[in-house]
Amino acid sequence: MNNQSKLNQSIKSLLLSSLGFLLVSGIATAQVDHNSELYKTLKEKDSVLFELGFNKCEIEKSEKIICDDLEFYHDKAGVTNSKEEFVSIMKNGICGDNNTEKVYRFLVEESLEVFPMYNNGELYGALQIGKHFFSTDKSMTYKKTDNYALFSHLWIIEENEWKLKRVLSYNHTSKEKSEN
Template identity: 30%
Template sequence: MLSLLLAAALAQGTASPIPTDAATLRADIQAADTAFFTLFFERCDPDALSEMVAPDFEMYHDRDGVVARDGKSFIALYAQGCAARSRPDAWRSRRALVEDSLKVEPVPGFGAIEEGEHLFYERKGDGPERLVGRARFVQLWQKDGQGPWRLARVLSLSHRAVD
């Protein structure tokens, strides 16, 4: 009996602190989503991005195919994009979540599934920004212990141009 109690206590101490309240979970995931995409599209900090993705990160894209099969290769692709965006006349992109499309479901003992739509904007250099596309996404977020939410899997699909 003592060993069962000890095992239960240890399991509780290592359980992921995934919010059980739907509103809190949604707010947490939306904040992680915003931080990730702001960093990815509008800043250049590979070290910060590496803290936001799981080591076994995978991304699949309906136009680009298999984008990454691990976190390191994804960070390397991001760093290459950063270098290209540093030119004054480079194309720059921004992503905006369509908030009313956002759905978040818990994955007990692991994290959460996020699903929704987003819009993409582009501008050349410091030129005017324009809406250029819309897509759907499904993302799997992981929460280990007291650490941050980390993006583990991404499915990016239904990309279409916006006129």
């Protein structure tokens, strides 16, 4: 065996042992099944946050599932540094009396993924990622628009309840698809 073959074999061995370590340690945990309790729970929390809070302006319901120290990072609107600030923006913006054209949020169902997070084998949180789109038309489907964004939500278990801790909302686009 020449030196190049030995080097390639060593690299393969290192990669395989590293992957094995990650899997055994729980660091490389795959997304949960869409039928799992965790997936269903966080999908329901997404619905409370957006269907009730954003779309129907029942902000008090979504407010209950948000951590006080929420951080929301938006690629177009900047940073929101607390639950109080986020709720104020909802009340005075999307759901405000001066809002002349209501915008609705729609989840692209098949895009939703949930990744559990463990500390020494104990579930403490989960990362929820997906794609959603926004429209003033309640009947809009994502197949008719390119007005979408990606999101990442960090959910934490706080006093035995799932709470939204961190939000990244990014890759917002706003071009409409042609109807051809």
